[in-house]
Amino acid sequence: MPVISPFLFLKNKDLISENTKLNVSSRPNFKYFILNDFKALGLSHGVLTALESMGFEQPTPIQEQTIPILLADQSDFIGLAQTGTGKTAAFGLPLMELLEFDDRNTQALILAPTRELAQQIASQLDSFSQNLGKLKTVCVYGGASISTQISQLKRGAQIIVATPGRLIDLAERKAVHLDQLRYLILDEADEMLNMGFKEALDQILSFTPEDKLTWLFSATMPAEIRRIVKSYMHDPKEVKVNVAQRVNENIDHQFVITKASEKPAVLKRFLDFDMDLYGVIFCRTKRDTQSLAEILVEAGYPAEPLHGDLSQAQRDAVMKRFRSGMLRVLVATDVAARGIDVNNLTHVIHYALPNDAEYYTHRSGRTARAGRTGISLSLITKADRRKISYLESKLGITFNKAHIPNMEEISANRIARWAESLASFEADFKLPKEAINQAYAHLADFSREELIEKLVGRELSHLKDEPVKIENQDFDESSDRGSRSRRDGDENMVRFFIGVGLMDQFNKGKLLRLICDHSKLTSKDIGRISLQRMHSYFDVEADSVAKADAIKSLELDGRNVRVNRDDDNKARVGGKSGGGGKKKRKDNFRSSPRSGKGKKKRY
Structure with missing residues (x-):
């Protein structure tokens, strides 16, 4: 017997809680929609048309479970789901139905941890509302002209999407007016706390109206998030979706073992071998990001860095070049990469493994999107063996040891692709006879073998082996x-x-x-x-x-x-x-001194 769970929608959009399991076959005249597509979620025709034009087909689990609650219940809400599961649509689509478009006051405030994520949210909201008339969304963040943002806010906006720091700056200048605020949405709340926005969030929450609704979305629920819930939210409904399933199943998790000094050379090997590689390379620090990008550019690879020291205009320009395909790889820090929304990445490369499993999940989730497959490749040293074991255990994944391509393999692969392309090439214009004659005059005395050798040599002339000898290594103690x-x-x-x-x-x-x-x-x-x-x-x-x-x-x-x-x-x-009774430590790789004070020594 099919069971409708957890919600039913009648044609009049009344929401029925499924506390008692309903036997559908026993109610042949019962009119219902099972929540298996967007049409059943109670969304208006204008929103559905927008979703169709954007290529949306089936709601994700967080959307399927969240949208009905937000549409039907005027209550606070907590949504727990991983990055990349469609949380923006989960709260953005209900907003389209709940806001008063004729009211020019700010009715919804959405807080995001980074500029990139804020821009992504604002862009999606604009797309959702494309058929709904006069809805104005303003996105404000640091690194851009505050005077321009103030001018935009003065013209009125029903929705403000903001990073916490810039919103406080605007509030102190009395450039934002939140006295009519009805909805406060905290997106990636755990990440905002990780980035040090605890005091900023407290300040923002304190100057918003008491009677607003707060919707909080997060990948995890640390104690500090629970404190916010207890202090600022009232009897919230909670939806938890696939919290344990942290990593996309379409990702192939790979690693290679190398020396730290050989990582640039190893990275170049993979870039040379796979000409279709299109991805993000993650480094731990801004300095490492800038340094690696410079190494790649100097070697002739189309790459650029993305980190917090870039101005907003520079970041936008880098992302435009990356999305257009002008860049093969983006070298980024974890923070700068938040909000990057590119669906066709083939690879995520961890130049250095992150210090906790959550960051690995966020990084890897940049690939294998929209039903595609992807590779998450980690360049590790032998000292990282413990991290690999930890990630496998924590995330329920398996790492496969990859092979570092040697120069013979790279050359053979390159020439195979080049020869296939050359053999299938047909000019779409008439070749000038004089040009053909000139070619014959210069090449007629060469044998077929000599010509092929020259062509192959020219094609591979830019490939130079690194001065260091790179070997595929294992986690064996003997070396x-x-x-x-x-x-x-x-x-x-x-x-x-x-x-x-x-x-x-x-x-x-x-x-x-x-x-x-x-x-x-x-x-x-x-x-x-x-x-x-x-x-x-x-x-x-x-x-x-x-x-x-x-x-x-x-x-x-x-x-x-x-x-x-x-x-x-x-x-x-x-x-x-x-130094050690057995202390219980957090599930990450960060360590602090077990006792004593003072700055950690470096050796």
């Missing part, structure tokens, strides 16, 4: 420290314990420097290094044990770190002097 034969056995080595580990953001090189900087040991004295979560072990040549014994302890971030022979530990591992 880590300790490759010399004396390090393969333990007979001449003494094992030591040290109270720092992975959670302190140490890798083997960093730990080696720490040990050598605080002792008379050199790298030649130290053999195998094994990093654990809260402590590590390192082997020392028997002849150099006295140097290691002299360390006893060292200071890091205001706390004493214990160093001693491993056979002294017994049950002491993880004790107080080692």
